[in-house]
Amino acid sequence: ANVLDTIPPPLLDRMEVLELSGYTLQEKLEIARRYLIPRQLKAHGLTRRNISLPKRVVARIITDYTREAGVRNLEREIASVMRVAAKRIALGETKKIEVTISNLREFLGPPKYELEVAERVRVPGVVTGLAWTPTGGEILFIEATKMEGSGKLILTGKLGDVMKESAQTALSLVRSKARDLGIDPKIFQTTDIHIHVPSGAVPKDGPSAGVATTLALISLLMERSAAPLTAVTGEITLRGQVLPVGGIKEKVLAAHRAGIKEVILPKRNKKDLEDVPEDVKKALKFHLIQTIDEAIALVFPKRKKRKR
Structure with a gap:
């Protein structure tokens, strides 16, 4: 079975579960x-x-x-x-x-897959996240856009209840930090924000896209593109704390397969990197964070001033 949720708890309690990770x-x-x-x-x-x-x-x-x-x-x-x-x-x-x-x-025939990460995140409002699925890890693109409105939040992409709540939390956090980020607070009253996660036919749920969603909103409202070959995972809180998530090995392998160069993870997931193969760890640069401010500094580095 690829999913444990469908197995009755009394039966699952009598079984030994063998977890097989993806291959490098x-x-x-x-x-x-x-x-x-x-x-x-x-x-x-x-x-x-x-x-x-x-x-x-x-x-x-x-x-x-x-x-x-x-x-x-x-x-x-x-x-x-x-x-x-x-x-x-x-x-x-x-x-x-x-x-x-x-x-x-x-x-x-022609290649079925291309390394599209750099192209997809070239525009503001798009951040690369990492997800766990029953068949292994995957990268996912969190997209955000805005239009004139009355402050509504629109969520699409067949998102589950937990992921919807995570997006609500991300928006509230960004609103609370608007002045610090150089965002006009009035924009939230006159603008509708739409968050979409592509592959709309595939159900998605869980809190691990919280940090990525927050960064996508910041990217949109600051009108700054995110670092192109960087992927992120982690749960976000209203206070901006980054909490640990599961499936780290599978997510890191997915990032490696997709051509990602840097991965941002919750600091409390550091122990999970021990399960990642050495050749994959050598090929990627890892950033372990505790707060959203650390993620912002990594994904939106300060622009260097040109010397006159």
Whole structure:
């Protein structure tokens, strides 16, 4: 079962729960080399003499054609490569197929995923958050916009009750800090604010997007773009305290997969970084925070004054 919520508590109490985290890029490469590629070679009547699938090509398949915690879709993409190769060999076009990064499109078509984080957060009002799902961690974009109105807060994106309350808390916090942030307090009386979390068909809930939502509102109202390759997770309070959240390993792996360079986490989640693979920790820069003010300083660094 991917979700424990549907299991009756008396039954769950008698079960031993095994939590399996997502795989890193290196782990996926090793699984592909040892199991997935040999299995698909056999399934398509091929041998390693018929096709060359280098490690760097498999890595490109993982980053450009899959976005998952496991390897199910990776095996499907490898199977697609094998089918094209088997067809060409059966038609007598060649005796051996060389799959390279330059000709990968001939086997799988155009890439399905691109590193879009930097583009998505280039405009004010968008911040990259991190979420936990039953199938692993994911990045999510918190978007905020404003229009003339009477101070309403509009929430869309199939958000659960906890996430809606978190957004309300974020707005109240920003209003209380408006003068310190250089925001005109009157704007909250004459403006409607709309917060949206894309992938509207997917249900979302939990308090861990609180900090990201707060930063998205600040970005919108200050008209400043957030740091492009930075992702954040953490629960927010009305006093601006950042509380710990769950699923840190899965969220960090998702950030790494998406090309994120810096991750902002609650300070009390420091112990959870011990579960993150060393190669992932070396590739990312972590910031451990206790208050929203620390997050603001990281996501909206002070502009350097130009020397005359």
